[in-house]
Amino acid sequence: MxxxxxxxxxxxxxxxxxxxxxxxxxxxxxxxxxxxxxxxxxxxxxxxxxxxxxxxxxxxxxxxxxxxxxxxxxxxxxxxxxxxxxxxxxxxxxxxxxxxxxxxxxxxxxxxxxxxxxxxxxxxxxGAKPEKPDVLVANSECMQALLAEVAAFADCDHNVLVHGETGVGKERIAQQLHAGHGQYGKGPFVAVNCGAIPDGLFESLFFGHAKGSFTGAVHAHKGYFEQATGGTLFLDEIGDLPRYQQVKLLRVLEDNTVTRLGSTVAIKLDFRLVAATNRDLRDLVQQEEFRSDLFYRLAVIELHVPTLEERGAIDKIAIFKAIMTSVMGTQPPPNPPDLPYWLTDAIADMYFPGNVRQLRNLAERVGVIVRQTGTWDQPLIQRALSLARSSTPTPESMAADGSARKNWNAGERNRIIAALEASEWKRQETAQYLGISRKVLWEKMRKYQIVDGEPGIPEAS
Ligand SMILES: Nc1ncnc2c1ncn2[C@@H]1O[C@H](COP(=O)(O)OP(=O)(O)OP(=O)(O)O)[C@@H](O)[C@H]1O
Ligand SMILES: [Mg+2]
CATH class of the missing domain: 3.40.50 (Rossmann fold)
Known part of the structure; x- marks a missing residue:
């Protein structure tokens, strides 16, 4: 009513x-x-x-x-x-x-x-209406557990490191942490992509600069640290920060002050720090690509965002429906309004290496079809599904593509293949060796598209 x-x-x-x-x-x-x-x-x-x-x-x-x-x-x-x-x-x-x-x-x-x-x-x-809040679907047990952790840690001042594969919703989790903080939640949320800081601009972007501090510095400029004052500084893709920039970041965090370029006035830092990465930072620390002192400073609290596969059909279908609903807008729903079984089955069975982002794209495409045709147009929707399946990268294509390869957990895939080979592809033995259940092994083999007897791909470097 x-x-x-x-x-x-x-x-x-x-x-x-x-x-x-x-x-x-x-x-x-x-x-x-x-x-x-x-x-x-x-x-x-x-x-x-x-x-x-x-x-x-x-x-x-x-x-x-x-x-x-x-x-x-x-x-x-x-x-x-x-x-x-x-x-x-x-x-x-x-x-x-x-x-x-x-x-x-x-x-x-x-x-x-x-x-x-x-x-x-x-x-x-x-003077404006607040932004329409995006729906955060979290029906699966693992997502409920994550949201419970988020609720528990949101209102504390410790640094948080959020990890998880590409597209799983790490930034969304960072926003939840921000919103749940009693004090900093009322301030700004400043998101910085650490993988895209041009050489030589780190200081200017993070520290800011005083007026006239270099040619072209016509106005004083606040750096990211200052912009985040009273709010949250979200350092995205922290694993991509080059080592020489890591040391600069660490120094500021240790001093707890920042000084604009061309100024002598030290400004006290006052924000909550959340970082995110889709890379295994512990591996990077071992390979000496990431400073261990910076890692321990960032990872006071660690949160892991599960993949869409781990969340299972319950979340896949709920996310799909939520996106469809928003695409449909005020259009009357098709008849029958519920998703047909062939569509829910297809979504439940589909593997999305790009996680929620990839599922969103598919749901938007199907939403547009349903909105335009007013029906569950099976041939058109099946075409969209096939397209999504064929654009899903295989391990080989990802290994060949340097930029995508970092998102592919080649290390884990190779470890699983090595364990399978060592046990002559006996799954029970392999699962025992890896310390996981047969079900999890089966899911991981499906996720990494490991076919019995195939040779491993070379380790990502
Ligand atoms: N639980 C969810 N329910 C609905 N939509 C979600 C959920 N999680 C993420 N999304 C949506 O999926 C997309 C990807 O989310 P987000 O950018 O937070 O992922 P990410 O892990 O930071 O990705 P990347 O690794 O590429 O940085 C966004 O459009 C976001 O709104
Ligand atoms: Mg992100």
Whole structure:
């Protein structure tokens, strides 16, 4: 049941299945002179004036009913107040962390009004509607466990290192850590790709520079460290930072101050540091490509983001549906609205070395087909699936492609092949030798496309 309140310059959308909660919201907002408009079954207005402030109140039970993507789509980027399921001792893992405003089910009028007023003030102060939050799908057990770790470590000041294969959502996890920090979560989130710092520009980009400090320095410029003040500095692809830049970074972190080029004033660092990598930093430390002192400084807390294969069909299909829903927008769903079995089977069986990013691309392509045709057009969708399968790199093509090779865990693949060869391809023995279960071995062989008896590829250098 959806209801729509009007009040002054505020549109308050309420999406709540329980009549008593609805009544309570209506009563609490009565003194705000809110006009209640029943909006059951009618589409929410698309032409909302951009100058009007809009806010939504949604019950978390819509998440349990699989309605989160739908609800997020309907509210179209409005800030959302979630009414939590039952108790005040709630388990925050059950709620999407990007929605920070949660009211307990037994909220008081004062709590509701305070939250509404605070959000309205925030929106007016920003002069803009906040960005539409992206849905973070995490239905699998391993993702639930990761989100529990994120919730546990978000509000502390220790440095965090996030690792996981390419496209698994490391940056999304870094954003969750940022959003969950009581103090720094309110500040900026400054993301820096450490694999793309041009030679000779490290100091200028990270430290900033004073006006006139070099030819062309017309204005003073804040470096990344200063830009992140009061927020989170996210150092992405940290494993790609060359050694000579690693030492500069380490020095600043040890001093806890930074000095702009051409200045003598030391500025104290004040941010939360999160780094991410798709490379095995411990391996890099052993190969002396990564400084061990910097590694230990960054990896006070380590979080591992599982691959899409590890998450399994439950997440593959949920992510696919969430993306489809957002591509469909306000278009009526096809008939029947649920994904046909041949499509869910195909997605569940497909291997995505590019992880969530690759799955997103496929879901967007299929979403466009369904939106344009209004049906689950099997021939067109099968074409999109075949295309995605044929563009999936094989180990050989990745080994031949230097840029992609770093993303391919060739080391692990070769270790598995060596163990298989040593045991004459007996899986039980191999699994025992590697200290993993037969099921995990089978999954890894599938993931790395290891066919019985094939020779290993050379170790990545
Ligand atoms: N759990 C999730 N649910 C829905 N979308 C997700 C999820 N995780 C990641 N995504 C989406 O997948 C894409 C890749 O995520 P992200 O950039 O965080 O991955 P990454 O691990 O940092 O990738 P890379 O290794 O290439 O830097 C983004 O579009 C992101 O919004
Ligand atoms: Mg990334």
């Amino acid at each position: 959806r209801n729509l309140f009007h009040f002054d310059e505020l549109d308050l959308y309420v999406w709540e299945g329980k009549a008593d909660v609805l009544d309570r919201i209506a009563r609490c907002m009565a003194s705000f002179d809110v006009e209640v408009i029943r909006a059951d079954g009618i589409p929410l207005p698309q032409d909302r004036s951009s100058t009007r402030v809009a806010l939504a109140i949604i019950s978390v039970t819509v998440i349990d009913g699989g309605g989160l993507p739908l609800a997020s789509e309907v509210v179209q980027g409005m800030p959302v107040i979630w009414v939590a399921a039952a108790t005040r001792e709630r388990d925050s893992r059950n709620y999407p962390p990007e929605y920070l405003h949660i009211l307990p089910f037994d909220f008081t009028c004062a709590e509701l009004r305070t939250l509404v007023t605070k959000l309205v003030q925030q929106i007016r102060a920003n």
